Amino acid sequence: MNGLAWLRQGDAVTQAAAALLLAMSVASWITIFWKAWLMRRAHVDVPRSTAAVWQAPTLAAACEQLRQWDREDLVRPMVDAVIAASAQPPATLGGQGSRAQQLTRVLRNALQASLARLKFGQVLLATVGSTAPFVGLLGTVWGIYHALTGIAGAGQITIERVAGPVGEALIMTAAGLAVAIPAVLAYNVYGRILGNVEADLEGFAHDLRELLADEAATALTAPPGE
Template sequence: MDSLHWLRQGDAVTQASALLLLAMSVASWVVIFWKLRLMRRAHVDVPRSTAAFWQAPSLAAAAERLPAFDREGLVLPLVRAAQQVEQAGAATLAGQGGLSQRLTRVLRDALHGVLGKLQFGQVLLATVGSTAPFVGLLGTVWGIYHALTAMAGAGQISIERVAGPVGEALIMTAAGLTVAIPAVLAYNWFGRVIGRIEADLEGFARDLRELVIDTNAADSGR
């Protein structure tokens, strides 16, 4: 017996549930593979990029050499933001105020952009992990309901006739769990990795801010 014949013969709700689970699975695995590549590069590139930055003779030289180390562009936006503060004039509100205030603002904005790139896809993984089991359960309940309705209309109900359709409908519950479990595991693991990278980037942003302030103060005192 074809275990999926009930799906082909099912109504719009059953087929829509199956298609939705398929779309969730494809989307989550695309995000998982993309983020695996991003996290692997970020885990290596952030320490290398910060080390290369501190070995550079100046901020401008560091901005020129960082692209060779920062493949995903996680550290370079912070350095370029600090450069813009140094070069900005006072013709606009963005160029007014103390150096510390301007650095805090631009580094915060740059850091939010970098963290947004790292966090991309997390919402989708969380959504798939939390909703896929219920989508599968909906397909199961709906399939069982229609199987029992069809048998009741036929006028013959026995455990042998019930077991087959009910067992086939339970496949939807298993499908929902199969879609949800990888998404939940990936969400949790990526969250821990992102937390470590985020701490490194925030620490670098604070050090960069202090460096620019101290350098500007030293130049002004000469």
């Protein structure tokens, strides 16, 4: 309670630093829980989805299977993009060029969209992890300055009068570390998982392009029965 009383008695800078740390903590924990759910599903679904594609007779049939396995829509957009590329009118810029060039373009765009979804929130975690300690340190330095100024204005200075306010001001440093550490740990853990999933997606896109780059392979994009 004494720390809270010190915070209530602080000026606008101290209270703003505390409010910023609170906002950073709430935002980072929401991101941590959401990305834990997303990364878990992606880590399981991507290998299972790519395996389902290679076991399907055509890409159209693969799309139907991916509705069940690809819950986060990380693999299916690439398959859909390849199918859509085969239907591009030759008169448009998208329909011009070799088959390999068209596949490279559409797969790159679909891959970037999937990776952007996976990477969402990483910047926030990195920002919180790198700046929260400094925000806490700013609150501590400012709090100590005002504490010492108030004690000096009271006249007599003793260690007992200094220790309390200074100790309370140091709470801001501890708060900054408490906000930063979970964000840094989550960023590192999710970054490793994301790297593995990204490698799987890039490998799948490369293999799919190599398979369909030959004009003779366009029959794979036809719906079953045609």
